[in-house]
Amino acid sequence: MDLGFGREKRLLTPQQFKAVFDSATHKVSSKHVLLLARDNQLEHPRLGLVIGKKSVKLAVERNRIKRQIRESFRHNQSILTGVDCVIVARRGIADLSNIELRQQFDKMWKRLARQRLAADQANSTGQTNA
Structure with missing residues (x-):
């Protein structure tokens, strides 16, 4: 498994971010963070970060937080296939x-993976009953 974090693993354009904000199928939140996710049609997950000056004043702190999130994402991407x-x-x-x-x-990544698994199971059982 490639543990890199190249361009293909990132949300790059405003349209890509907007798609997740407008039609997020999964939400995981905690006191300090909101994680929105939606399925993509790719074999790999993609990550976008919104860490504003309003919530984190210092650039050095914003960069530290982004580094930690990206590192965690890299190590957990195997359980996050096909999600933005x-x-x-x-x-x-x-x-x-x-x-x-x-x-x-x-x-949070594990909670998201569990949510997606539960949704997939609900969808597959719902389709067999129809």
Whole structure:
């Protein structure tokens, strides 16, 4: 499995972000973060980050948070195939240590994977009854 984070693994255009915001099929949230996701038709997941100056004042902190999120995403992308994710940071996220950030995101990816699995199972059982 390729653990890289090349251009193909990123949401790059405003349209790609808008698609996730407008039609997110999955939501995972915590006190500091909102994760929105929707299925894409690709074999790999893609990630977009929204970490504004309003929620994290210092550029050095925003960059640290992005680094931790990307690293966690890289290590968990095997359970996230075929999904576009947008992470929206909330106030207070800068107070978390690197370890706390990684733990929180590792949990969020697993919650998202479970949500998607449950939705897939519900869809497949719903189709057999029809």
